[in-house]
Amino acid sequence: MKNTKKNNGAKLTLFALTWPIFIEIFLHMLMGNADTLMLSQYDDNAVASVGVSNQLINVIIVMFGFIATGTAILIAQYIGAKKEQDANKIAVVSIVGNLAFGLVLSAILVFFAPYILRAMNIPPELMDASLMYLRIVGGFAFIQALIMTIAAIIRSHGFTKDAMYVTMGMNLINVIGNYFFIFGPFGFPVLGVTGVAISTATSRTIGLIAMFILLHYRIKGSLPFTHVFKSFPKTELKKLLKIGIPSAGEHLSYNTSQIAITYFIASMGTIALTSKVYTQNIMMFILLFSIAIGQGTQILIGQYVGAEKLQAAYKRCLKSLKLAILVSTSMAIIFSFFSSSLFGIFTENPDIITLGTTLILLTIILEPGRAFNLVVINSLRAAGDVKYPVYIGILSMWGVAVTLSYVLGIVFELGLIGVWIAFIVDEWLRGLLMLRRWRSKKWQQMSFVEKDSEAS
Template structure:
């Protein structure tokens, strides 16, 4: 580890780590909002089609995330324990693993996109638009896999600002591309949703190139490319899968349950689908800070676990939860107050504006539960407790979110309001159970660094 890297690690505080992550996630959200906002000026059907396609892409991204999740936790724990070479080996293994996984899923999305959309019960008038978007963005899914892994390596070393700057550049390029190809500016063809897909794919591809350059500059000296594969890195792969598969399992369960719920919403018509897309684009900003503080806390807790500072890790998580929940509730309350103005940015359809306003009222109640999930689940993973969130997640997402969505939304005829109530119950149940698990302290004996040391001693 270089002196610059050690200096960066020594200055890691929650604020220093979190604010660039906050800006980075904000920029990612703005990229999605820019797509939705610019498409809304073109055609509401395109908004709904892209929204369903992105629901599918979110599941694919979870598949990449299982490697990235393991990367962040393992590198943070090993850097905290001052095992720098092992941290480098984990980084190399992660990058190679996600390249192969990304290529495999990209080919699958390109070849079987139509069949996937058909399973989603998407309205017939939207399927052609959604398919073109999914084939372009999905065909370049391997690029997103690389972005996630490279960012995880860079941020785990404390260089969160570098990832933020790259994301800023991708956003600027994406918005420019949207303007040119959605509306046919500067003599370009008017492509609508297809133009959004092209712009998204190109900006991500260029961002990947820049992230590789950042990786070379910041941590290249700690990445033993040749040594890593001189013998098969069995232990590193095992640790990545041991963390990543349960972490991805929880996220995959969530996204799969959301796809089923989207299937329910699709049966309610295009207005319901479009309202959902606009509402999600608004409420994402309410839980944005919880996402950022959850990721920042995960890095800090990972380092603390590597250093065996268990009480500091416990206190850090609880303080982070209070901050994240408070900010999320405050922002969601503001959105509720100004709901008409916010929805009017996207559409003049009064049915969408009125229904969206009701959903924002429910969101104020939903947010504290979601904050507990986003923050405490990340800290449990950082400490090595990766299975419990999956077990609880599967039970609650399907037993509460999906089941109650069907009963309240379709059976009792409450529509999208019933679905939002179901999501609130799910988030609160999981959130309370995650807090209980963290306070019990079973994670104190689950560090992967400690496990490997004990294994080596036994051998």
């Protein structure tokens, strides 16, 4: 029997939405770190191979996100406006659209993986393992596209705990699979990076099955899949792309700029590349607080805007921003005290530990700036203001982050420390510009639900 709960978006609290998102993201990060930690007991080169491959896969996942992001925002606004059937039409179009898109991108990763890795200037000793991981995990990338889409639908209805439970199961399956393939108990074959890739793909496939079951039982009303096949869903697709393409553009710009920066770091040697992977794995546990607050805020603001509660939306963003800055800065300080011990979990290389400890110290300055972007950009998107973050993002990520990374890291030979300084300048510049945009209140005229009302 289907769930008949009412989705009273205005009654949802930030805490009720955020803590399951926090745990879900934590478990996603734990899954990635489980790969890194378990492989670090196997070989440091294997860690670097998976890290580089995952950076490429993350770019593809961001491209899937352009439909998932549009889905989350539109459904939240429609629920706020009490238009559940319109929300369900958007859900169907996004599922079918991302499946088709995912299959195409998965095929590209499988067939063009060698050319992509060579273009990234991967050290020869990392090539074989990176290629194997990229082909296996990348070949199943369409699974992740569907997981992201369905999770966005479920979260936007307020059922953030359900996505969390699925992630818990995926994480457990992945860790068990890693253990068998890396350490080979009971005569199990030791496959290293290949085994980790198989484990990742398997856990995601099982997670997708669970997501479809939740979708069936949790969403109010029927999902009109016949709507897509009877006639081309031009209206819904246009709305999804109008939000999703600019939103994904900002994410895509960030990830491609990170690939360009990784190219610079690769020229610094395997130690620098491995240090970056370990440091960013640790930093993600600091970052997840701001990510969770930003995503919870996006759901609330989307529903507030749909219900035309604009002043409540305005105040919610600013309150969430203060909370994110406070929490992320505090966590960065705490992590800096224990950074040597944390790096010691992954490696015994003193050069990596020393460099990584310095980078974590710089993160105390970096994280508050990143909190601005994660909270305010999500708020602007939720209100329908999706283009401004892209324009500013492209200019800052490439004009500041990439350019300064090269100048400070390569020209002035500051290495990874120079790269981290570039990250700090980029995050703070974008963050302050986003806050200025929010305070201008230009987003108050951009609700997609309001446009529907005017058109009718």
